Amino acid sequence: MRLLIELPAWAAKYMDHEAVYASEAERMELVIELARENVLRGAGGPFGAAVFESETGRLVSVGVNLVVPFNNSVLHAETVALMLAEQRRASYTLGAPGLPAHELVASCDPCAMCLGAILWSGVRRLVCGATREDAAAAGFEEGPVFPASYEYLADRGVEVVHGVRRAEARAVLELYVSRGGVIYNG
Amino acid sequence: MRLLIELPAWAAKYMDHEAVYASEAERMELVIELARENVLRGAGGPFGAAVFESETGRLVSVGVNLVVPFNNSVLHAETVALMLAEQRRASYTLGAPGLPAHELVASCDPCAMCLGAILWSGVRRLVCGATREDAAAAGFEEGPVFPASYEYLADRGVEVVHGVRRAEARAVLELYVSRGGVIYNG
Numbered sequence: 001m002r003l004l005i006e007l008p009a010w011a012a013k014y015m016d017h018e019a020v021y022a023s024e025a026e027r028m029e030l031v032i033e034l035a036r037e038n039v040l041r042g043a044g045g046p047f048g049a050a051v052f053e054s055e056t057g058r059l060v061s062v063g064v065n066l067v068v069p070f071n072n073s074v075l076h077a078e079t080v081a082l083m084l085a086e087q088r089r090a091s092y093t094l095g096a097p098g099l100p101a102h103e104l105v106a107s108c109d110p111c112a113m114c115l116g117a118i119l120w121s122g123v124r125r126l127v128c129g130a131t132r133e134d135a136a137a138a139g140f141e142e143g144p145v146f147p148a149s150y151e152y153l154a155d156r157g158v159e160v161v162h163g164v165r166r167a168e169a170r171a172v173l174e175l176y177v178s179r180g181g182v183i184y185n186g
Numbered sequence: 187m188r189l190l191i192e193l194p195a196w197a198a199k200y201m202d203h204e205a206v207y208a209s210e211a212e213r214m215e216l217v218i219e220l221a222r223e224n225v226l227r228g229a230g231g232p233f234g235a236a237v238f239e240s241e242t243g244r245l246v247s248v249g250v251n252l253v254v255p256f257n258n259s260v261l262h263a264e265t266v267a268l269m270l271a272e273q274r275r276a277s278y279t280l281g282a283p284g285l286p287a288h289e290l291v292a293s294c295d296p297c298a299m300c301l302g303a304i305l306w307s308g309v310r311r312l313v314c315g316a317t318r319e320d321a322a323a324a325g326f327e328e329g330p331v332f333p334a335s336y337e338y339l340a341d342r343g344v345e346v347v348h349g350v351r352r353a354e355a356r357a358v359l360e361l362y363v364s365r366g367g368v369i370y371n372g
Contacts, residue, residue: 001201001247001270002192012187061187071278072269073306079260084187092257092370113306116299116329120259120371143302144338152330184278185306 005070007062007080008043014050014062015084021057027105028129028165030059035077035107035172038064039181046138046176049077049106051085051094054125060102061085067184078106078114082121095122103127107169108135109162112143118158125159129169138173139183191256193248193266194229200236200248201270207243213291214315214351216245221263221293221358224250225367232324232362235263235292237271237280240311246288247271253370264292264300268307281308289313293355294321295348298329304344311345315355324359325369 007015011034021027027050034048045065052059063081067073081104086092094102103125104118109132118126132142150160193201197220207213213236220234231251238245249267253259267290272278280288289311290304295318304312318328336346 001198002190003269003273004188004190006188015187067278071272071276073272073278073308074260074265074269074303083189083258083260086257086259087189090257092253092259111302111306112335113299113302116297116302117260119329120297120299122259143305144332144335146330146332146334148332149298149330 003072005066005072005075005080007084008041008064010037010041011062011064014059019059021052021059024127024161024164027052027057028127028169031105031107032129032165032168032172034062034064035169036175039172039176039179044068045184046172046181047077047107049081049104051081051123052103052105054101054103056100061088068182073184074113076111076114078104078110079117082117082123086121093122095124101125107172109142110145112145112149115145115149115153119153119156124157125161126153127161127164129163129165130173131163131166134166134170134173138177140173141185189258191252191258191261191266193270194227194250196223196227197248197250201245205245207238207245210313210347210350213238213243214313214355217291217293218315218351218354218358220248220250221355222361225358225362225365230254231370232358232367233263233293235267235290237267237309238289238291240287240289242286247274254368259370260299262297262300264290264296265303268303268309272307279308281310287311293358295328296331298331298335301331301335301339305339305342310343311347312339313347313350315349315351316359317349317352320352320356320359324363327371
């Protein structure tokens, strides 16, 4: 029994080059672009994510939501990006000794599953665009995420930033709804 | 960019036949056996899981922890079993209309990531063996799971049973520790 999970070719192209995204805004712009392209191409849910080296801004991996095309409820943009980053680093944790600090940038606040996945991935920082409320307004459920969940991350040294380029990120959720996209966990 | 995730051959064999596991105890015995074999073969962490049709007891998929061999922190036994079950059903939710009710049986209480994944998978029931405290005693962290997390599942119609064959399930965690197994998220 095997699972073959593959980024769409258009998304994989972002990983072909050793691009540097210096600022937080540039990193967020990339993941919002990934989310928007995923919607416009009908490739999956309206979410994008990417892993960067925090200090240099070098792109390590990208992810888009692949739940519907792969019939796989685990394949949120965040889990896809984290799994690809770990594969690239050949390490089950991006926090391994000798590796630079990594961060996950996501076009929306994480659901309960992804919040847990972020903890195990070893990233030291999480940057989010649209909020849980924006996702809910579009019909998406985020699951059992509480203020204490974020305190748990903070206690373990994961810094979290919310609401970066929120309006643009939220606009992608609204675009998806306007096109009649599937709400797979509504 | 692709990810190829494959069950070890010995574990995949459980899915070769249309086995029926009538009772809760039998279902738990299977996942404890999977967890134990995973330890004895040095294949990964001390955790096993399986998806069954609740009423008939027919086995739909199995999963074992594959974090270390695949360098992938998302590949807990539960997520592996859920992804394989959804692939087999060709549906991103096991709760789709026309499908029988499914349940996940896991050798240990779920971590925060897997608790979220369970919600999105569409299973109607979760049966656990060892407890969060047993996992912690072995050095494994379960993440931000709170009583409210389980209330959230219950409110959405997911029934949860804890502590089935707990002593045997806990013994596998102790076996792993006694063999010096890697604690990948300690």
